[in-house]
Amino acid sequence: MQTSLPYPSIEQYLPHRLPFRFVDSIKQVDETSGEFSLLLEQSDKRLIDGVISPLLLVEALAQSAAAFHGIAKERAGAKEPESGMLVQIDSAQFLKAASSGFEIGLRIERTHELGALVRFKGAATQQDEVLVEAVFTVARNPEGDVGDR
Amino acid sequence: MEEMKTKLKDMIIEELHLEDLSAGSIDDDAPLFGEGLGLDSLDALQLAVAVEEHFGVRIKDESEGRSAFTSVTSLAEFIAKGQNTPSTMAN
Numbered sequence A: 001m002q003t004s005l006p007y008p009s010i011e012q013y014l015p016h017r018l019p020f021r022f023v024d025s026i027k028q029v030d031e032t033s034g035e036f037s038l039l040l041e042q043s044d045k046r047l048i049d050g051v052i053s054p055l056l057l058v059e060a061l062a063q064s065a066a067a068f069h070g071i072a073k074e075r076a077g078a079k080e081p082e083s084g085m086l087v088q089i090d091s092a093q094f095l096k097a098a099s100s101g102f103e104i105g106l107r108i109e110r111t112h113e114l115g116a117l118v119r120f121k122g123a124a125t126q127q128d129e130v131l132v133e134a135v136f137t138v139a140r141n142p143e144g145d146v147g148d149r
Numbered sequence B: 001m002e003e004m005k006t007k008l009k010d011m012i013i014e015e016l017h018l019e020d021l022s023a024g025s026i027d028d029d030a031p032l033f034g035e036g037l038g039l040d041s042l043d044a045l046q047l048a049v050a051v052e053e054h055f056g057v058r059i060k061d062e063s064e065g066r067s068a069f070t071s072v073t074s075l076a077e078f079i080a081k082g083q084n085t086p087s088t089m090a091n
Helices: A052-074 B003-014 B042-057 B062-068 B071-081
Strands: A025-029 A035-040 A083-094 A104-114 A118-125 A129-141
Touching: A025 A052, A035 A052, A052 A083, A052 A104, A052 A118, A052 A129, A083 B042, A104 B042, A118 B042, B003 B042, B003 B071, B042 B062, B042 B071, B062 B071
Parallel strands: none
Antiparallel strands: A025 A035, A035 A104, A083 A129, A104 A118, A118 A129
16 A cells, blocks of 8 residues: 655755755656755856756756666665766757756656666656657766775 | 667667768678667667667666677567566556
8 A cells, every 4th residue: 555654855865965966856656766956046046047957857857867767676675875977978868958946857767677777768748748758878886985895 | 670770770870870871881780789789788778779669668777788789680589578568668
């Protein structure tokens, strides 16, 4: 049965801190997908001329994937965190600019996994409109710090 | 089997953007990774996705991938076996 308890802080699952963290909260996570959110207020320093670079929304999706992976491992009983990094943007479509003051929904779905590489597809939406769609690959590094390969 | 190998070579060239190669220049039994075509782990993931999309056979883990991706011949044999085994077919 799905628990109704709120999810922990996103910072429990990500090493990123402001201003380089581009996901604010966890909405829902299941076995293969997750929904997260980001809110950029008008005064947010990450906006340039009131706009956030669409590439940073791809980064937001990648950070969402990282948090998803952390939650999945936690549910599987893992005690130690696992590092990883975005290694490839396989495809991306930038459809609409994001607006400040409205929540951005970040939805990711794990589609394939082979060894240390995991592929996700994701979409950033705002007020029911798709801003960015992307397919990207992340590399997990369960044995140590990023770069120990 | 020969037709499958040709299809696979065309798929490899297209999916991995190996525009300088032709199907005829890829040896059936040459290593796909390391020496031979010199593909890497990102290419392996892309090939796994392509095999599933084109042939409906899913590579379930890294060990299976290492075996299947040894050469074009091994990949063709893996796919042929997978297409005859309902449990390995992607949903």
